[in-house]
Amino acid sequence: MTEIAAFSVAAALAAIVLVWRTVKEKSALAGRVSALEKENAALEKDKAVLESRVAIMMEDVAKAEERHRSSVEEIRRMNEQYLADSDARHRKDMDVMKEQFKAAAAEIASMNSREFREQSTAGIADMLAPIKEKFAELDRTMKTSHTESVKYNSELSASIRLVMEQSRHVGEEARNLADALSGRSKVQGDFGEMLLKDILKNAGLQEGLHFISQGVITDSGGHEVRSEEGAVMIPDTLVFYPDDTMVVVDSKVSLTAFNSYMAASSAADRDRYAREHVESVRKHVDELKSKDYASYIPEGKRKVDYNIMFIPIEGAFRLMLDEAPLLWQTAKNNNVLIVSQMTLVIVLNMIQMSWKQSEQEKNIEEVYRTASELMGQLQGWMSSFVDIGTSLDRAVKSYAESKKKLADSRQSVIGKIGKLESLGLSPKRSRGRVRISARKTGPESVIPKELENPDME
Known part of the structure; x- marks a missing residue:
């Protein structure tokens, strides 16, 4: 009978310890859940x-x-x-x-x-x-x-x-x-x-x-x-x-x-x-x-x-x-x-x-x-061009006057040479120069072909 009572007391104590441990674990789990919820909210x-x-x-x-x-x-x-x-x-x-x-x-x-x-x-x-x-x-x-x-x-x-x-x-x-x-x-x-x-x-x-x-x-x-x-x-x-x-x-x-x-x-x-x-x-x-x-x-x-x-x-x-x-x-x-x-x-x-x-x-x-430079040069060239034309006109005019004095009358140089020809002189050319000498037969004209016609253009 005493053994049964002792066994009952031991079983009761074991049950109490088990219940206490279970309650403690649930409390710990509840704390972890709360912490996780706070962390999740953050x-x-x-x-x-x-x-x-x-x-x-x-x-x-x-x-x-x-x-x-x-x-x-x-x-x-x-x-x-x-x-x-x-x-x-x-x-x-x-x-x-x-x-x-x-x-x-x-x-x-x-x-x-x-x-x-x-x-x-x-x-x-x-x-x-x-x-x-x-x-x-x-x-x-x-x-x-x-x-x-x-x-x-x-x-x-x-x-x-x-x-x-x-x-x-x-x-x-x-x-x-x-x-x-x-x-x-x-x-x-x-x-x-x-x-x-x-x-x-x-x-x-x-x-x-x-x-x-x-x-x-x-x-x-x-x-x-x-x-x-x-x-x-x-x-x-x-x-x-x-x-x-x-x-x-x-x-x-x-x-x-x-x-x-x-x-x-x-x-x-x-x-x-x-x-x-x-x-x-x-x-x-x-x-x-x-x-x-x-x-x-x-x-x-x-x-x-x-x-x-x-x-x-x-x-x-x-x-x-x-x-x-x-x-x-x-x-x-x-x-x-x-x-x-x-x-x-x-x-x-x-x-x-x-x-x-x-x-x-x-x-x-x-x-x-x-x-601008180009136009300036062009204007200068046009001025030079006009001057060239004027100079050429002046040269042509001088040429015409000289030709007229040379061959356009009996008193001209060509006229006097013709008179000498009629007197029996003929020209001889030596080294680019004209010499006048007596001739025996036939007149030979000393007038250049380009001056044979004294008329001016």
Whole structure:
């Protein structure tokens, strides 16, 4: 009986221990479930924030693409208008010159005689040689101008195609940038430089030839140029053009506040981070203004008078414009041009277009200068041509008078020689000279055949 009681007590204790362990395990499981639910809620919140950021970025991409299409269309329209105006001016100038040359040729033709043209062909050809050379030079200049215009049009079309190709990769660039924005300022700066270099290369520019990254500005002697504070001048990127024009592009603006703005969950936080972002951009504008890279570019190198501040994400650029509409103009007044990824290539192409147009204008000025020289030479030649005709008329008149005195009367030289013939003298020629001697038979005329008829034409 005692053993049964002891067994019952042991069984009861075992049951109590089992129940206690079961309750403890259920409590632990409940705690883990609660922790997992909290973690899941946090992940869902992060997911919602990321989806919101991606949606905003894609909306910015769509807006940027629309602005890009408008800009491309405007560039195409301006280029077509310029080519049309240039062709019209060329055709008009050529028509005017043709009419002037026709009038000059008609005036020259009216002054010529058939005999004079036959006798003076060689002399006229010599006189016309400089004019022909001027015509050839004018033709070469016009062809060069047209070739450069066609080449520029092809380059512009290629640039537009490259910009459109870049637009298709904006979504991927935006996602990469969103990841980079969560890093430190050094990471942001490196990402901006990398993106800027890709844009320049995609635009057909070669590093080392058309642009350099982190290049030290040197003077004409190759020595490093330092600022007033003694710091070496190292802009992010220097872009070169064939005419030695240089433009500084900076890509180190801080986007930390913009990243916080994108991750903010409340309106108050968004407002605060938006103000911080604008202040960050304004601070960087002041830094670029104080550095004044352009004033340190070596003498002999032409340069633009402003720096380009590159903001590598369209959303950050738009936020700056929305929160501080006057900041862009203020920066421009301080020689700092703020651009985004979508507008940088267009800005660079517009700068290059202005130089191309300048070259076209110089070519047109050269055409006008050559034409003016040609007309001056033609007028001089016409004056000489008239003088030649006057001199020839005077020579013909003198020849006629001399011939008349020589053979047109009995008192003339020919008449006296004829009298000597009648007296029995005849001419003998020796070594080109005429000697008069007595003759025995038959008269021999000493009058040259061309002077036998004294009548003048």
